[in-house]
Amino acid sequence: MQFSPAKASHQRPSLLNSPSAECPKEVMDSDSLQPLRTFERFDLVSNTTLAGVQYGIILVLCCQCLPMFYRDYRRGDRPKQVMILGVQALVILVATTIFFLAQTITMVSAYIDFNDGGKGPLLYVCLTVMVKSSVMFWLFIGSMPITDILLTATEGWRIWRIWENSPYALCAVAVHFVLYLTKVGVLIAGISMYLNYGPHAGDEDSALKSNLEKLAAGFDEDPNRKSNLEKLAAVDMAIQALQAIQQFVAFCLICGRIILIHRPITHLTMLQPKSTQFTNLVTMLTESYALSTIVSAAMVFTTPAIASKSGAPGELIIKMMCRYVEIISYYLLLYRILSGRAWNRNTDRELTSLQWACHASAISTGSAVEAPPAIARRPLPRGNSANWNRLTNLPP
Template identity: 25%
Template sequence: MSNTGQLRLTEDVDLISATTINGLLYGIALSLFFLCVQSLYPQLKAPHLQRQAIFILGYTSAVMICGFVYLALFTQITQLAYIDHNTSPGELHGYEQLLYGQPIGVVLSVFNTMVDALTLGTQLWCLWVVYHATQYEIIIMVLPVLLYLVGVDLQLLLLQYPNLVSQIYSFLGSQVFIGVMNIAFQLAFTLLVTLLVIGRLLLIHRHHIKLMGATNISKLYMSIVTMFIESYALESAWVLASLISYIMGGIASLDFFSNCNVAIEMIAYFLVIYRVSTGRAQSKDARQQVTRSLEFNYSTGYTTQTSVLGTAT
């Protein structure tokens, strides 16, 4: 395929993914957000759950607001490139990349960083809850925390020095390079945290089976494992596809996956919150116990020995 044909293909894929596909995914995220609000609202009336419900509602709303602003700015950049300045077919994608260095692109990157920090921060907190009060707590948390900080700092570096990376990797462009680096760290972080959480729960499940045999609580652990796998499998697969697209040199496919990455992060986050708040990650009899163990800061009456995610072996 000629260079012009490749550019046109890249522009077509970029436009479709930035508008139609992104809009569809954000519609799914918005629906999940309203479901989360609906499921958390009754907890506001329960005195022992009120504080944690307010916290999760506020946190979830912050994720949704940041995602909405990101979508609005991203749509504006697409409009500027493909509608307002649609005078040079085959060069629109390059013009769009230039907009990321302008104020609108900087603000876009700020909200992208905020969504990443909020959604990945939730995974980090879940990991801490699982390993809290164990002898391996500090050791386990070191690498995930470093990956989290590096991933966020990569985006902050671009905000402070927008031309730094492009001077070193001018043939790639700052946004492409920093985006790929962020994808790599995000994938490593999500996979590592998910595997550590699942591994811990499986060990607890095995220990429980040896001591007490198969019970509702042992089934509870497997339900939580299933929840984590189902919720973060889509995000991990999407980020991995982005990374493979870059390695294979497919700019069009890289744009497709990268354009929708924020929406996928939000969907994975809302799935976890919704499943926990509705008790769908566990059996009906253990619903309240799992909800308390995943609400992130609950401390009225449950110790780490009785909390599902904080159980110490």
């Protein structure tokens, strides 16, 4: 859920001066509550409309992959791999659905059933989601690590697949997983701190409201609580930064390797058609999780802006996008794998563009002569530039 006490301190100077039933309407609509109303609007839209659109995209991509799963399973070429991919995609979809339903139910209850009550929607969210023994709290805490582990495993597998024929393959995968384990360690520390300092289910409404009023007032009355919540905010920022670094490193490893392989092929064939260049670009962007990397970077840069009144709404939207865009990137990659267009262990050893050029030349001349096998099927050599000289000087 997007609302937390650490964030409320900057947005809600009178948050939890939430008006009671007997407060006049003029007080509720005063200028002092305008930042709160803006925060609530963006919170509602980001957690319902934006989340629903992104979940719909995930569902459509999953439905597109189902016929391919069935086709590959009936074909029987790689039944174990197809089964593993299918179970993984199903688990990710179920965990995402649980997260989305819990999120939607909470927001509907907060902004429809309790919008006019004495607590207000954000205080209702704090009392029902952020308490440590509530069902919604454990639904959120339980569904997010499942998808995170599976998505990270898939990302590491793609790094291994692309670097498989390189002597640095293990180093590339190790860097990725070391960053992930670092993020997990910080996340566990943050959850432990929250379980110690966060609200309890047994807290009375008035007690929690009083604590949040102190939070909105600047922690002047309780410096210890201020220190604890500042630590939680710092841990949250560190987790987001590590997530962005992990995504960026994976992007560089995958995209850099693909560019390293495609550049000599491009120089060898001299000129490629525009369609091939566009296909190579799409391959790099999809295989390297470029969309997820961009959103993670935007999340890190916009989080410090929450200290200003104008920064929080944008931070809410980008944080919600970050949650679902990672899953969208996974299903885009899965679609490429099932359609046979993803990078495999032989891609960097085959001059596919040169094969296509030879085949097209034979068709255009009407000749039945096949392309020379020494060129069309020769694997991509490794080593120094002397190998390339031998390849380019082959006899016709």
